[in-house]
Amino acid sequence: MLKIENLKKAYGKHPALDGLNLTIKTGALFGFVGPNGAGKTTTIKILAGLMRPDSGTVIINGVDAGREYRKLKGLVGYVPDSFGVYDNLKVWEYMEFFASCYGLDGLMARRRCMALLEQAGLGDRADFFVDALSRGMQQRLCLARALIHDPAILVMDEPSSGLDPRSRTEFKELVQELNEQGKTILISSHVLSELAQMCTDIGVIEQGRMVMEGSMKEIMERVDHSNPLLITVRSDMDRAMAILRSHSCVRTISIKNDCISISFTGDSQDEAQLLQQLVDAEVQVTSFYRQQGNLESLFMEITDHEDKEVLLYEGKPDL
Numbered sequence: 001m002l003k004i005e006n007l008k009k010a011y012g013k014h015p016a017l018d019g020l021n022l023t024i025k026t027g028a029l030f031g032f033v034g035p036n037g038a039g040k041t042t043t044i045k046i047l048a049g050l051m052r053p054d055s056g057t058v059i060i061n062g063v064d065a066g067r068e069y070r071k072l073k074g075l076v077g078y079v080p081d082s083f084g085v086y087d088n089l090k091v092w093e094y095m096e097f098f099a100s101c102y103g104l105d106g107l108m109a110r111r112r113c114m115a116l117l118e119q120a121g122l123g124d125r126a127d128f129f130v131d132a133l134s135r136g137m138q139q140r141l142c143l144a145r146a147l148i149h150d151p152a153i154l155v156m157d158e159p160s161s162g163l164d165p166r167s168r169t170e171f172k173e174l175v176q177e178l179n180e181q182g183k184t185i186l187i188s189s190h191v192l193s194e195l196a197q198m199c200t201d202i203g204v205i206e207q208g209r210m211v212m213e214g215s216m217k218e219i220m221e222r223v224d225h226s227n228p229l230l231i232t233v234r235s236d237m238d239r240a241m242a243i244l245r246s247h248s249c250v251r252t253i254s255i256k257n258d259c260i261s262i263s264f265t266g267d268s269q270d271e272a273q274l275l276q277q278l279v280d281a282e283v284q285v286t287s288f289y290r291q292q293g294n295l296e297s298l299f300m301e302i303t304d305h306e307d308k309e310v311l312l313y314e315g316k317p318d319l
Contacts, residue, residue, distance in 0.1 A: 001005065001024050001026040001027075001028070001059070001061060001152070001154060001184050002023070002024040002047075002058075002059070002060050002153055002184070002186070003022075003023050003057075003058075003059040004020055004021060004022040004023070004043075004056065004057070004058050004059075005047075005056055005057045005059075006019050006020070006021065006055065006057070007020040007021075007022075007043070007046065007053050007055075007056035007057075007058065008014070008020075008053060008054045008055045008056050008208075009039075009042050009051070009054050009208075010054060011044065013110075014184065015051065015191035015208055016042040016208055016307040017039045017042055017043060017056075017208060018039075018040045018207065018208035018209055019208070020039065020043060020056070020205065020208060020209060020210055020318070021209075021256075022043075022129055022203060022213065023208055023211055023213075024153070024184065024201070025184075025201070026184055026187060027182055027183075027184055027200075028184055028200050028201045029157075029176070029179040029184075029185045029198060029200045029201070030184075030185065030187070030199065030200070030202065030203065031186070031187060031188075031189065031196075031198075031199035031201070031202040031216075032044075032186055032187065032188045032202075032203055032205065032298060032309075033189070033190075033192060033203070033204055033205070033207035034206055035091070035203065035206065038205045038207060038208070039205050039207075039208040040188045040205055040237070040246050041107040041157060041188075042155070042182040043205070044078075044156045044157045044186075044188060045057065046078055046156055047060075047065075047078075047153075047186070048076055048078035048155055049069070049072040049073055049076065050078075051241075052066070052069075053066070054285075060075045060076065060152060060153060063150045063274070064073060068146070071261070073093055073102075073208060074102070074149060074151070075151055075152045075153065076152070076153055076154075076155055077147055077148075077151035077153070077154045077155065078141075078144050078146055078147035078155050078157075079143055079146045079154065079155070079156040079157065079159045080142070080157050081157045081158035081159065081161050082161075083135075083138040083139065083141075083142050085161065086130045086131065087112070087131055088129070088131045089129065089131075089132055090126070090127055090128065090129055090130065091117065091125050091126050091127070091128050091129075091133070091141060092110075092113060092114075092117075092123060092126040092127065094130050094145065095113035095116070095117065095141075095144065095145060095148065095295050096109055096110065098145045098148055098213055099112060099148050102148060102149040103209070104148070104149075104264045112148060113144075113148070114126070116144040116145075116147055116148060117144055118139075119142040119144065119174075119177075120141065120144040120174065120175070121140060121145060121170070122137060122140055122144065123140055125137065129213050134167070135162055135163060135164075135167065135297055136163050136164065136166075136167025136168075136170065136171065138148050139159055139160070139163065139167070139171060140170075140171065140174065140305055140309075141175065142159075142286055143156075143159070143171075143175075143199050147178075147183075147265070152184065153182055153184045153185070153186065154184070154185045154186070155185075155186050156176065156185065156186065156188065157188050158173075158188055158189060158190065159171065159175075159187065159189075160172070160189060160191065160194070160303050161190075164235070167226060168191075168194070172194060174199075176186065176198050176230075178275075179198075179200070184195045191298045192295040192299055193295065193296065193302045195295065196216065196220070196295040200215065200216055200218055201213070201214065201215050201216060202214070202216055202219050202295070204299065207254055208248070219295070222283045225308070227263070227291040227292070228262060228264070228290075228291050228311055229263075229264040229265055229271065229274075229288075229289070229290055229291075230259060230260070230261055230287065230289055230290070231259070231260045231261075231262070231278075231285060231287070231288050232258055232259045232260070232282055232286045232287040233258060233260065233285055233286065234258070234284035234285075234286050235283075235284050236281075236282065236283045236284060239282075239283050240260065240278060240281075240283045240285075241253070241260075243278060243281060243283070244260065244262060245278075246288070247274060249264050249265045249266035249270050249274070250263070250264055251263040251265060252260050271288075271290075275288050
């Protein structure tokens with residue numbers, strides 16, 4: 001569906017994209033995340049045809065967007081983070097104006113526009129003035145407009161920015177419905193918990209490069225395995241520490257009160273064996289579990305460049 005290879009773009013001496021590589025499969029709902037200034041909006045503008053890269057290739061459905069630039073308009077539906085100003089336009093006029101931009105007019109255009117307005121939950125707002133709609137309704141209208149030419153991929157840049165909780169939920173459900181109907185979608189958002197709930201795949205961009213991408217299942221498994229293992233013991237701390245220091249899956253150990261936090265590289269079977277080893281050594285374990293994590297914690301881990309000191313316990317703690 002979408003393949004980006006070695007994409008580069010600089011603003012003067014400042015690189016925004018520095019060899020970006022990205023692949024999105026047909027039918028995916030791809031979450032595109034990264035810190036401010038990472039290159040998300042630059043990438044999206046290039047995909048939408050609003051900006052040209054300095055070098056690299058963008059292939060959409062087999063079409064080289066750089067060489068066949070005019071075809072890009074028909075392949076991509078673009079939803080920006082702000083709606084824009086459309087004074088004195090009614091909703092149906094707004095839709096039919098954009099339909100005409102794609103060569104649709106007459107009865108065919110009216111039917112297409114009304115079908116999309118109904119799908120977006122705006123069928124009863126066709127005669128409303130655009131600037132009288134709420135922010136949430138304007139974003140749904142913007143989404144309906146982006147679908148008017150039935151694009152191969154829908155590209156959305158922070159589409160739920162500024163929406164209230166109800167509007168955000170309704171918009172998310174609309175996006176999921178479109179994806180379930182087979183539409184390929186790339187969506188950028190700062191609300192990572194929202195992306196975790198709705199996306200099939202996700203990618204993290206940092207300093208103009210893709211630093212991680214994969215299916216949501218793969219990413220969440222990485223989240224689980226990157227979190228520390230927390231062990232609370234009632235007594236026999238020395239014996240517990242001796243076992244942990246000698247275990248091949250234990251990388252670092254830190255202690256706070258009677259809770260031991262360890263960086264543990266093993267899988268669930270290794271965890272079970274470690275717990276059994278502690279019990280067999282008659283260590284009184286009162287809790288043993290992986291710290292719960294989420295997409296936000298992994299994002300912070302990936303995009304944090306500060307050096308961190310890890311406390312490695314080397315003696316008996318004060319109990």
